[in-house]
Amino acid sequence: MSLFVWPEASRDFVSLTDASQVSGSPRDYYLFRGAEILLRFDENDQLEPVPDDDPLIDKLDQEKTHYLGELAGRHVFASEISNTGIEEKTLGLRALFGRIDRLTFNVASRAVQVLNWHQSHQFCGRCGGRNIPHERDRAMVCRDCRLHVYPRLSPSIIVLVHHEDEVLLARNHRFPEGMYSTLAGFVEPGETIEQTVHREVFEEVGLQVSPPQFMGSQSWPFPDSLMLGFHAEYAGGDILCQEDEIADAQWFPLGDLPAIPGKMAISRWLIDSYLSLRGIPIQDS
Numbered sequence: 001m002s003l004f005v006w007p008e009a010s011r012d013f014v015s016l017t018d019a020s021q022v023s024g025s026p027r028d029y030y031l032f033r034g035a036e037i038l039l040r041f042d043e044n045d046q047l048e049p050v051p052d053d054d055p056l057i058d059k060l061d062q063e064k065t066h067y068l069g070e071l072a073g074r075h076v077f078a079s080e081i082s083n084t085g086i087e088e089k090t091l092g093l094r095a096l097f098g099r100i101d102r103l104t105f106n107v108a109s110r111a112v113q114v115l116n117w118h119q120s121h122q123f124c125g126r127c128g129g130r131n132i133p134h135e136r137d138r139a140m141v142c143r144d145c146r147l148h149v150y151p152r153l154s155p156s157i158i159v160l161v162h163h164e165d166e167v168l169l170a171r172n173h174r175f176p177e178g179m180y181s182t183l184a185g186f187v188e189p190g191e192t193i194e195q196t197v198h199r200e201v202f203e204e205v206g207l208q209v210s211p212p213q214f215m216g217s218q219s220w221p222f223p224d225s226l227m228l229g230f231h232a233e234y235a236g237g238d239i240l241c242q243e244d245e246i247a248d249a250q251w252f253p254l255g256d257l258p259a260i261p262g263k264m265a266i267s268r269w270l271i272d273s274y275l276s277l278r279g280i281p282i283q284d285s
């Protein structure tokens with residue numbers, strides 16, 4: 001059962017916040033212009049950060065530069081480069097999903113979320129006063145009323161509903177033609193994630209499920225989601241699609257699946273891991 005492990009459990013990157021503990025080199029920088037990351041590729045065609053001995057680093061705005069943590073013995077930073085005169089080519093991070101390795105995507109995800117959060121919390125949401133960075137924590141603090149604001153995460157569930165050798169897959173109106181995936185939805189205030197699974201499955205396709213089993217999670221920085229992935233056994237009901245959300249939902253035999261998301265997506269992993277549990281071969285791509 002544990003043979004098919006969700007690869008998000010990488011320990012290569014350690015998230016850290018307090019840059020005052022960081023001394024000297026080596027440092028790497030992920031540079032963003034808004035939601036777009038500066039493109040540099042190494043000899044293996046992998047996206048790489050800008051090292052601290054690069055002339056670009058002198059141009060960075062220190063107020064818009066944030067410590068992210070440690071990756072393979074190097075300190076990693078993020079910096080917003082709009083208005084710095086840096087004009088190298090950038091591309092939206094979403095367009096790089098599936099094209100860059102998982103660990104790089106995770107670190108870049110952290111970078112873009114920290115930068116977006118900092119940029120959109122310059123003023124207090126309660127009194128309108130000016131916010132300043134907390135001296136140690138990842139927080140913005142209002143100079144007037146002392147309200148502390150931390151980076152926001154929006155938890156959501158993503159669930160594969162299964163019944164013996166069939167899985168329930170659905171497509172929403174925005175999916176590419178013929179593409180199906182697992183069900184997903186945001187956690188409401190006050191809900192447990194298990195309640196969210198039951199509610200979302202019933203709202204979207206009208207089915208009941210048994211208590212869901214947590215399988216793994218994936219950070220999804222568009223803009224600040226954390227997806228919690230589950231398997232849930234079908235427990236009753238007939239498919240009834242929520243019209244404004246779901247274009248179609250069907251039971252598919254495991255040996256005859258439609259087009260599904262790529263290998264980097266947790267939705268795909270939830271499907272592949274169920275195939276594995278049922279002893280059915282997994283497609284390579």
Ligand SMILES: [Zn+2]
Nearest residue numbers: 124127142145
């Ligand atoms: Zn305030």
